[in-house]
Amino acid sequence: MNYLLHILIMINLYVVLTLSLNIVVGYVGLLSLCHAAFYGAGAYITTLLMMNAGLGFVPAVIIAILGSIALSIIIGIPSLRLKGDYFVLATLGFQIIVFVILYNWVGLTRGPYGIPGIPQPKIFGWKVDTLLEFFIFSTMISIFCGFLIFLITYSPFGRTLKAIREDEVGAAALGKNVPKFKTRAFIIGAAFAAIPGALFATYFRYIDPTSFTLMESIFILSIIIIGGTGNLSGPILGSIILVLLPEVLRFLQIPDAIAANMRQIIYGLILVLLMRFRSQGLLGEYQFQ
Numbered sequence: 001m002n003y004l005l006h007i008l009i010m011i012n013l014y015v016v017l018t019l020s021l022n023i024v025v026g027y028v029g030l031l032s033l034c035h036a037a038f039y040g041a042g043a044y045i046t047t048l049l050m051m052n053a054g055l056g057f058v059p060a061v062i063i064a065i066l067g068s069i070a071l072s073i074i075i076g077i078p079s080l081r082l083k084g085d086y087f088v089l090a091t092l093g094f095q096i097i098v099f100v101i102l103y104n105w106v107g108l109t110r111g112p113y114g115i116p117g118i119p120q121p122k123i124f125g126w127k128v129d130t131l132l133e134f135f136i137f138s139t140m141i142s143i144f145c146g147f148l149i150f151l152i153t154y155s156p157f158g159r160t161l162k163a164i165r166e167d168e169v170g171a172a173a174l175g176k177n178v179p180k181f182k183t184r185a186f187i188i189g190a191a192f193a194a195i196p197g198a199l200f201a202t203y204f205r206y207i208d209p210t211s212f213t214l215m216e217s218i219f220i221l222s223i224i225i226i227g228g229t230g231n232l233s234g235p236i237l238g239s240i241i242l243v244l245l246p247e248v249l250r251f252l253q254i255p256d257a258i259a260a261n262m263r264q265i266i267y268g269l270i271l272v273l274l275m276r277f278r279s280q281g282l283l284g285e286y287q288f289q
Contacts, residue, residue, distance in 0.1 A: 005131040009203060011243050012138040013196040016145045018223045018235035020192030025221065026229030026286050027153060028185045029165035033217045034075065034091040037098035038068045038190040040212030042197025044102065044109060047207060050119050057121040061198045065191050071098075072190030073183075080182045095214050102209040114208030121202045128202075138199055145192055150232060152188065161185055162230070165286065219267075226270055228284020237283050242267070 021035045045064035049055045055063070079090035102109050109115070121128045121137065128137045152158055163171045164178055172178050201207050219242070227238020246263055280286055 002131050005135045007243065007247060009131070009135050009138050011239055012135075012142040013199055013203075014220070014223060014239040014243055015142050015236055016196045017193060017220050018227070018239050019146060019149045019232065020189045021220055022224050022229055022232075022235045023149065023153065023161070023185050023189040023192075025224055026231070026234070026284065027158060027161040027165060028182055029286065030080075030182070030186075031088050031221070032091045032186075032189075033088060033214065033221065034095040034098070035189070035193055035220050036212045036214070036216035037095045038071060038193035039197045039200070039216070039220075040098060040102060040209070041068045041071055042194025043201040043207050043212070044115075044197075045194070046198035047115055047118050047201045048108070050202075051115070051117075057119075057123060057198070057202065061195065064198055065194045068190045068194035068197075069187055072187045076183050076186040076190075080179060080186060092214065095217050099209055099213055102212065109209070112208060112210075114206055116206045118201050118205040118207065120205070121199075134203055138203070141195065141199060145195060146232065146236075149192065153232070157181075157184075165230075222267055222271060224284075225281055226274060228281030228286075230280070230285035231283065234281050234283040234285075238281070 017035065017039060021032065024030050024032050024035075042061075042064045045067045046057070046060045049060040049063055050057065053060075075091070075094040079087055079094070082090055103111050105111065106113070123137070126133075128134050153161075160171065160176055160181055163174075164176065164181055168178055197212075200211070223238040223242050224235045225238075226241065227236065228234025245266065249262060274281060
């Protein structure tokens, strides 16, 4: 039972992560490789505020969201003026910078030693200290975030993002401020990414920089490419598939030394097949060019 609850909790975390990245990738059409940086910012800011400043979970998460927004503005305003591969390279560079800071600022983040003993979340007197309670808590957060993202993407703002994705010049000709809409979408995606970061930290009660690397950003991007972009169902399906895939390999009793490499091979094979035969993903609307 505990094993199943752990898998469901991880699915909840990745659903929020992928839905938030989908705002940038699926609705604006920008490939971002720095989402794990905002994910990590949420985890570290929440942890440091709870442990060093004595703040509760809710105010710490709110400040973490604001911190993630600040980071997104720093990278978003200059990089969103770039297009295509140049934007991808800019986000890749930002991801590496954030990882290097987390890894080397030992006085603040403890670097490679990580931060153990992170307090469990406490909401209005409810201390979430069992797996079942954390599953219920993460499910509530996942549903709430999904509902907010639904409202955003199905609003006039979301339709404008789709218009920019399909024809940026045409959207600008209709009077839409394209850079402003792109920046807002990037900020919103970063803000939501901080929330699963906070949940990750308080669930495992330990964090270190290796959980927020470039490979994690690529993994999150792979989830929405496989599941599909441009709607809500694609990222949710992708999260379920790619979180469950390592567990399937475990049930096949593949040795750990082989399973990790086998997982990467399977991810790559799925991506190649989808790009060849169904570039919009399993349930997606937006086709990658």
